[in-house]
Amino acid sequence: MKLIKLPSSRLFLQIGLIATALLFSNCHKTDNNNNITHINCDGLVTDTLGTNDNAKIYMPNAFTPNGDGLNDIIRPYTQNVSSINFIIYDETNTVVFSTTQLAQGWATTVNANSSTKYYYKIQVVTSANHHIGMCGDLYKLSCRPNNAPVLYFEDQLTLNGFTGTTSDVLQTCP
Numbered sequence: 001m002k003l004i005k006l007p008s009s010r011l012f013l014q015i016g017l018i019a020t021a022l023l024f025s026n027c028h029k030t031d032n033n034n035n036i037t038h039i040n041c042d043g044l045v046t047d048t049l050g051t052n053d054n055a056k057i058y059m060p061n062a063f064t065p066n067g068d069g070l071n072d073i074i075r076p077y078t079q080n081v082s083s084i085n086f087i088i089y090d091e092t093n094t095v096v097f098s099t100t101q102l103a104q105g106w107a108t109t110v111n112a113n114s115s116t117k118y119y120y121k122i123q124v125v126t127s128a129n130h131h132i133g134m135c136g137d138l139y140k141l142s143c144r145p146n147n148a149p150v151l152y153f154e155d156q157l158t159l160n161g162f163t164g165t166t167s168d169v170l171q172t173c174p
Helices: 009-024
Strands: 028-030 036-038 056-059 078-079 081-090 093-100 115-126 129-141
Touching: 078 081
Parallel strands: none
Antiparallel strands: 028 036, 056 078, 081 093, 081 115, 115 129
């Protein structure tokens, strides 16, 4: 009888972490015409799987920088994070905002009757020295577009995520 030696559980863990990193490092977005647009999300790393790391990132996907003091800045909210690299791109992959300071966000202005789509990329190091990466799209709004996805604003953030009700009132874009 021939014995078969199975790889160690450590090898399975390493393969799992590599597969997870590859999965999260390849973020692409699709426009309304179903054309895939690459948005610079290559290279993101998430290595918290199975570590019980309690770090979190909450990222609104909409803001209304009209100077009324409500949802005027777009920024990620983090818990148990020691460092961040936060970048916002426009439709042509041009960087419009970048920071490595926790809690700093993009404070810009908005044109009347406009809805502009941007993309973001976040890479953090947790307090436990792990990495979390995420990317997605966000909207700078003065009005609500007819085809808008579900929008999450900063003022909706609670301890359980974006479960609150926004106080921001937007008219539908013409």
